[in-house]
Amino acid sequence: MTAPEETQAAGGSASGNTASHNAQERLVVAIDGPSGSGKSSVAKEAARRLGAAYLDTGAMYRAVTWHCLDAGTDLTDADAVARAVREADLSISTDPGLERIAIHGTDVTTTIREPFVSEAVSAVATNLEARAELVRRQRAIIGEQPRIVAEGRDITTVVAPDAHCRILLTASEEARMRRRGLQLGGATAEALQRQVVERDAKDSTVTNFTTATDGVHTLDSSDLDFEQTVQAVLTLVERAPRA
Numbered sequence: 223m224t225a226p227e228e229t230q231a232a233g234g235s236a237s238g239n240t241a242s243h244n245a246q247e248r249l250v251v252a253i254d255g256p257s258g259s260g261k262s263s264v265a266k267e268a269a270r271r272l273g274a275a276y277l278d279t280g281a282m283y284r285a286v287t288w289h290c291l292d293a294g295t296d297l298t299d300a301d302a303v304a305r306a307v308r309e310a311d312l313s314i315s316t317d318p319g320l321e322r323i324a325i326h327g328t329d330v331t332t333t334i335r336e337p338f339v340s341e342a343v344s345a346v347a348t349n350l351e352a353r354a355e356l357v358r359r360q361r362a363i364i365g366e367q368p369r370i371v372a373e374g375r376d377i378t379t380v381v382a383p384d385a386h387c388r389i390l391l392t393a394s395e396e397a398r399m400r401r402r403g404l405q406l407g408g409a410t411a412e413a414l415q416r417q418v419v420e421r422d423a424k425d426s427t428v429t430n431f432t433t434a435t436d437g438v439h440t441l442d443s444s445d446l447d448f449e450q451t452v453q454a455v456l457t458l459v460e461r462a463p464r465a
C-alpha cells in the first residue's frame with residue numbers, strides 16, 4: 223500500500239480574494255453536498271481565492287473505482303473491493319489550478335469523469351472498508367496542508383469534523399439536474415437521473431449529505447449564480463471563529 227502523495231503544492235492567492243484573514247494561519251474548510259450542488263467548482267474557486275490547497279475526495283472514490291474496473295475486480299465482492307482499494311497507489315494534485323489524479327502512475331484525470339465510472343462508483347463508495355481506507359488517506363492529505371478546502375460527502379462529519387468552517391452546499395434537485403445537464407451537454411434525461419438522483423440515493427445509505435449536523439452551515443445555492451455561491455462560502459469562512 224502506498225500513501226497518497228501530494229503531487230503539487232497549493233496555488234497562490236488569486237485576485238478577487240474577498241477573505242481578509244491572515245494567509246499564514248492554518249485553515250481547513252470542509253464542504254459537503256449532493257451531486258451537482260456545485261461542491262467541486264465552488265470549493266476549487268474558493269481555495270484559489272483563499273490561497274489554499276484543494277482536495278476533491280470524490281475524485282479519489284472515482285479513481286479507485288476505475289482501478290477496480292481496470293483490474294477486473296468483482297464490484298459485488300466486498301472483500302476484493304476493499305483489498306483493491308487498500309493496495310491502490312493513488313496520487314492526487316491538491317493544487318486548485320492543476321487537476322491531476324493517477325493510479326499506479328496512470329493518469330486517470332479525464333477517464334474518471336466518464337459515465338462508466340460515474341455509474342459504478344457507488345459500489346465502491348458504499349464499501350465501508352474502502353471508505354475507511356480513503357478517509358485515512360484524506361485525513362493525511364489534509365493534515366499535510368497548512369490551508370486547504372476539502373469537499374465530498376462526509377468531510378464535515380467524518381473526515382474533518384474539526385474543520386474551522388464546515389458547509390453543506392445544497393441546491394434543489396431541479397437546479398442540480400439542470401447544472402449537470404449543461405455541464406455534460408447532450409446527456410439524456412435518463413442518464414442525468416442515474417448520475418444525479420439515483421447515485422445520491424445509493425451514496426446516502428452510508429453518508430449524510432442532505433442535512434447539516436450541529437455547527438455545519440447550510441448554503442442553498444438554488445437561486446444563486448456561481449459567483450454569488452463562491453462569495454457566500456468566503457463570507458462563511460471569514461466569519462468562522464478561529465482558534
Ligand SMILES: Nc1ncnc2c1ncn2[C@@H]1O[C@H](COP(=O)(O)OP(=O)(O)OP(=O)(O)O)[C@@H](O)[C@H]1O
Binds near residue numbers: 255256401402447
Ligand atoms: N451556483 C451555481 N449556479 C450555477 N451553476 C453552478 C453553480 N455552482 C456550480 N455550478 C455549475 O454546476 C455544475 C456542477 O457543479 P460541480 O461539478 O461543482 O458539482 P458537484 O457538487 O461537485 O457534483 P458531483 O458531486 O457530482 O461531482 C458545474 O458546471 C458548475 O460550474
Ligand SMILES: Nc1ccn([C@H]2C[C@H](O)[C@@H](COP(=O)(O)O)O2)c(=O)n1
Binds near residue numbers: 257280343373375376
Ligand atoms: N467524501 C466522499 C466523496 C465522494 N463520495 C462518493 C459519492 C459519489 O458517488 C462518488 C464520486 O463523487 P463526485 O465526484 O460525484 O463528487 O464518490 C463519497 O462517498 N464520499
